[in-house]
Amino acid sequence: MPKNFRPSNRESTIISKIESSKEFARRKVIAGIRECKEPLANSIATKLIETRLVETANKNMLEEQIGQSLNKLCFADDFEVDYQISPFRKLISSPHVVSLYLTAFVVEQLINHREIVDIFGTDKDIYNTINNAVVKFLPE
Numbered sequence: 001m002p003k004n005f006r007p008s009n010r011e012s013t014i015i016s017k018i019e020s021s022k023e024f025a026r027r028k029v030i031a032g033i034r035e036c037k038e039p040l041a042n043s044i045a046t047k048l049i050e051t052r053l054v055e056t057a058n059k060n061m062l063e064e065q066i067g068q069s070l071n072k073l074c075f076a077d078d079f080e081v082d083y084q085i086s087p088f089r090k091l092i093s094s095p096h097v098v099s100l101y102l103t104a105f106v107v108e109q110l111i112n113h114r115e116i117v118d119i120f121g122t123d124k125d126i127y128n129t130i131n132n133a134v135v136k137f138l139p140e
Contacts, residue, residue: 026097029138030081033074033098036137041067043133044102051129054106055117065113069105073098091127098138099131106130 033040045063048054056062073081085100088107092100103126111119119126 029096029098030073032138033070037067037070037074040134040137041070043136044130047129047133048106048126051121051125053121053126053129054110054119056115057117058115061113061115062110065110066102066105069102069109070098073101088123088127091123095127096131096134096138099127099134102130102134103127 041063044066045059048062049056049059054062076084081097081101084104085095085097088100088104089095091103103123106119106126107123110116121129
């Protein structure tokens, strides 16, 4: 007969503190977007075009779309964020929530925009490019 695992009160407390510290860090990073939204959107759009992952006829439109996505992320509740990033959770072992959200935006929604010619590269390439720009503005 298998033994039932029942965590002690101490283990439950430690697990709860770890989870709440992760949630606090996540909220802090998302709140930090408001301070650097425009330069972050510009940096991401520039990197995506320079690395030729996104082909577009209008760089300013790409920057504007990324800025709108960042603004939406600032005011989204946890369910909306989790829903948006759910297909990409397994992409990286410990992802940056902002980078993962923007990767999901580029791959799933931006590809349908009329000014976007095409999106190249793998999801991981897009994530790494976005993450390199995000980490400069929002260290985790």
